[in-house]
Amino acid sequence: MDTFDAAVVGAGPAGITAALYLVRSGRSVILFEKLTPGGQVLLTDAMENYPGFPKGIKGWELADAFNAHLEGLAVTRSTADVTGIAGQAGAFELATSAGPVGAKTVVVASGARHRQLGLEGEDRLRGRGVSYCAICDGNFFRGLPVAVVGGGNSALEESLYLSKIVSKLYLVHRRDEFRGAGVYQDRIRQCPNVELVLSSTVESLNGDPDLKSVTVKSRKDGSTRELAVDGLFVFVGTLPNAEFVPEACARDKGGFLVTDVEMRTSVPGIFAAGDVRSKLCRQVVTAAGDGATAAQAANLLLEELHA
Ligand SMILES: Cc1cc2nc3c(=O)[nH]c(=O)nc-3n(C[C@H](O)[C@H](O)[C@H](O)COP(=O)(O)OP(=O)(O)OC[C@H]3O[C@@H](n4cnc5c(N)ncnc54)[C@H](O)[C@@H]3O)c2cc1C
Numbered sequence: 001m002d003t004f005d006a007a008v009v010g011a012g013p014a015g016i017t018a019a020l021y022l023v024r025s026g027r028s029v030i031l032f033e034k035l036t037p038g039g040q041v042l043l044t045d046a047m048e049n050y051p052g053f054p055k056g057i058k059g060w061e062l063a064d065a066f067n068a069h070l071e072g073l074a075v076t077r078s079t080a081d082v083t084g085i086a087g088q089a090g091a092f093e094l095a096t097s098a099g100p101v102g103a104k105t106v107v108v109a110s111g112a113r114h115r116q117l118g119l120e121g122e123d124r125l126r127g128r129g130v131s132y133c134a135i136c137d138g139n140f141f142r143g144l145p146v147a148v149v150g151g152g153n154s155a156l157e158e159s160l161y162l163s164k165i166v167s168k169l170y171l172v173h174r175r176d177e178f179r180g181a182g183v184y185q186d187r188i189r190q191c192p193n194v195e196l197v198l199s200s201t202v203e204s205l206n207g208d209p210d211l212k213s214v215t216v217k218s219r220k221d222g223s224t225r226e227l228a229v230d231g232l233f234v235f236v237g238t239l240p241n242a243e244f245v246p247e248a249c250a251r252d253k254g255g256f257l258v259t260d261v262e263m264r265t266s267v268p269g270i271f272a273a274g275d276v277r278s279k280l281c282r283q284v285v286t287a288a289g290d291g292a293t294a295a296q297a298a299n300l301l302l303e304e305l306h307a
Pocket of ligand 1: 009010011012013014015032033034035036037038039040041043047048049050080081082083109110111112132133135136137241244273274275276282283284285287
């Protein structure tokens with residue numbers, strides 16, 4: 001079995017940055033990516049908020065640039081799916097679809113996926129009206145009507161952000177009351193272009209190839225209503241890609257890995273970086289920062305282990 005100083009799981013912004021910093025510190029690194037390097041960056045058309053690109057950059061271009069940064073460096077790449085981590089600092093064994101791999105430290109940078117509504121056409125309309133990120137995509141709907149679905153802090157915060165951009169915003173929530181903080185609720189109720197559609201669920205997404213409207217259904221009397229919107233922003237939660245991480249690593253109530261400021265999880269030798277960890281702001285710039293910090297922390301531990 002091959003053994004590396006560090007195994008990095010996931011080649012999104014966090015994992016690529018972690019691998020870059022580790023290999024530049026002279027460490028042997030294996031970087032696992034079961035899909036395509038770049039992670040969620042590939043899911044967005046244009047990235048307008050990554051510093052250094054004032055005119056914006058296509059998601060695929062940024063992903064390519066991240067990946068190109070590793071070219072010529074001695075990072076071992078694997079397309080295997082990591083399915084488990086066992087052992088302890090200095091002697092981990094990763095179970096992968098290509099067989100076991102040894103690593104003295106592990107950086108978990110496997111990202112997160114948005115919880116979907118589970119409606120027909122949702123995958124097809126993703127990027128064609130259906131979005132899961134207001135900061136990322138809100139500007140594409142400037143001056144247009146949109147709907148937001150959800151009732152927690154994310155839905156309220158993102159609605160406040162979107163209300164300044166769009167012409168009209170329907171905030172659809174399945175309950176009578178929001179779960180989000182009162183301060184956000186007060187501010188939402190004061191927005192003149194926000195209409196609350198409470199005790200209602202989104203029943204269907206209409207439009208081909210682009211979203212044209214959504215049908216909502218009242219949970220009180222079963223009546224339906226069609227909202228003509230160009231965008232639907234879904235904030236019904238996110239899910240961490242952390243199923244393969246040992247249960248001993250502490251999670252928050254959403255299942256995200258809890259770390260300290262140096263990206264250490266509660267299991268020595270296992271670090272977490274990017275969207276998979278419990279944090280406030282899930283963006284490319286913070287994922288890359290986490291990756292650098294995790295790499296430095298892993299490097300320090302390797303020094304302590306005299307590895
Ligand atoms: C539609 C959309 C638009 C966005 N727009 C913006 C934007 O404009 N600006 C911005 O800053 N952020 C944006 N984001 C958020 C940003 O993409 C994420 O915050 C960032 O990609 C997180 O990076 P990461 O490395 O933590 O995880 P990810 O990018 O999710 O990468 C994780 C990688 O790990 C791999 N992986 C997972 N599990 C395993 C495993 N078991 N074995 C092997 N590989 C595994 C995955 O295949 C994936 O490639 C957007 C997100 C979406 C979905």
